[in-house]
Amino acid sequence: MSRLLSIDYGKKRTGIAVSDPLQIIANGLTTVETSKLFEFLEDYLKKEEVESIIVGLPKQMNGQPSENMKRIEPFVNRLKKLYPKINIQYFDERFTSKLAHQAMIDGGLKKQDRRNKELVDEISATIILQGYMESRRIRL
Secondary structure, three states, X not given: OOEEEEEEOOOOEEEEEEEOOOOOOEEEEEEEEHHHHHHXXXXXXXXXXXXXXXXXXXXXXXXXXXXXXXXXHHHHHHHHHHOOOOEEEEEEOXXXXXXXXXXXXHOOOOHHHHOOHHHHHHHHHHHHHHHHHHHHHHHO
């Protein structure tokens, strides 16, 4: 099998997580500057086989798309053109930042470390991917 990769797309930074090749466990990979995201993906996809890319779908509490959607749609469209053989899907990302902060607290990180926005983005991408994988298992 090949990996799943998730993206928590942000204006400045983007969190990235990947699954193991058996698609059982989601792991944070890194956070990259959004301006360098395609460069990072190109390099990563040369080294690793990726079956699907899961992009966090930003929604407001009422279910309407958030403001960040206007940046994500062009990104996803370009991604689909560059990598037509890779399945690209959205997955609801509501509450991932709050869950990421809670995971940091539960993990015993000091307050100073919890202010690391790059780490929050990476953990958020991991939560998106884990949620996606769990939703697939429920459907099976």
